[in-house]
Amino acid sequence: MIEYLLSAMILGLLLHGIHRKVIARVQGRPGPPIWQELLHTLKFLFKETWIPKTASQGLYVGVVALALAIWSAALILLLTGGSLLLLFALYLIHKIIEHGTGLSSGSQYSKFGAIRSVISAASELPLLASVALLYLFTGSLMISDIEAYQVINGPLLIPAFPAAIALYMVILSKIHYGPFSIIEAKELVSGYWTEHFGVWRGLLNAAFGLKTFVLLYTFVMVFIGPIGLPLTLLAILILMITLSFVCAVTPMLSPYDSVSIQTVTTGLIAIYIIYLGVFA
Template identity: 30%
Template sequence: MSILYFFLYLLLVTIIGLLYMGAARKITAHIQNRYGPPVYQPILDVLKLFAKKDTASHGIMHSLGPVIAYTGIAATLLFLPLGNHTPLLHFNGDLFVVLYLLVVGPLGMALGAGESANSNATIGIARALSMMLGYEIIFFMATLPVFYHYGTASIYRVIQAQGAFPDWAAILFPISFIAGLFALQGLMGEKPFELVVAPHEIASGPMVEYGGKYLGLLQIWHAVGIIVETGLFVDIFFGPQSILWFFAGTFIVFFATVIVNAVMPRFRIEQAVRFYWGLPLLLSILGILQVYIWR
């Protein structure tokens, strides 16, 4: 029974993620003075992709790549508290479990895309991994003061320790929060850090050789990814006390990134990495200093 509950939970989050993607397209379209597709369009896309026959595969790892990617993000989701709502098998959602599981997704995609022997895909992966050297560390450093302040490594306990509006970690640690926002933009792979996919340069990068059900899996990976990434951010900085607040928070954060995405141009890869090693790094270090001073 509980296993069924799991599947339903996962399905729900996937659908919500897809709806977010649709919303993003709609928002972008409005900013660019277009009408845009309906919000549920991504769901239709995914269904269509899954239904497609005759998909090209370059080998076993190429096929398994998207599977592993979705595995990784789904497992992460199961360790991430959605506000005060926690899945069955959680143990207070330890930060490091989440952070390390979060990498499984990109790794799976990278392994799969690598086997296709398409240089575009490989370049995309190289960019993705290099970007991690930028945003992951900033994200980590931005969240560290929060965990240190509340004396726990559990995301769930961090949420519980925060209260309603003025007790948010975002307000306690504004500098870290801003650094975290920078990192989130990279984590989501939105412009100006949209280097991995970069359709105009490397033909959507790792995705270039994927079609049909593989692309479908990657789509739902991306959809859950949106929830997990923004959710992690919201959990840590806003401490949502209910699942509704959680989704509201994620949507607001996502909305912000989408707007930035819509109006920004794209960095070059070395610019992006170097950017992260500038101001955001400084901010995150300042955030750490702040928690030291507070204590």
């Protein structure tokens, strides 16, 4: 299982490198090489490391370990075809990590990032709507059952398109430089993880790469189905490129606008679910 975790981390970091490259190309810049995020992570792992005097030491280190633990558990859950609802619960724990990381250092910039992580909780609403709509179609929240349904009935991408849009928005809110990335805005320096450096930052980067891969892999599994490893990786790459293009042409929204758009999206999906339940 270790080899799967390491492979997912590396692929996630490379995907983020591709993300930065696509954004740069769309905006007319050369951009960094696609392996830049991987190099950054390795660089941080070998830098001098300490804990700030103002930090809560247990929380400062604990959030790093928790970030690695929950996304490792999420990947194992995907590979074993476990519950999508449990995966949703792990995603919610990540919100605690963001908040705890921002509060742990004592820095005013990371504290503002922590506060915004609470505001950005609206990003969980589309995910909840997506899960509900998937259950309406398949009658199960087990990933293995959802894949089996698609083997018989075809991909859910078209019939459950609103749910796909909802999950797409969730992923968009969790990658760098996106319109919903309010917890990492430039006025907050690096946002909630501004004061994490050295080994701690390297491990957070590794967890971020794992998170990126897990979220993209989840989208492919629940909306396209089992298509084999080569096609799955290709679908993940295409999905990442579309997200990068959206980030390149869309400015970062204010916290208020970010919450408003995600809430309205959830409302529209809820109306669609009611329509299907009543008339379908």
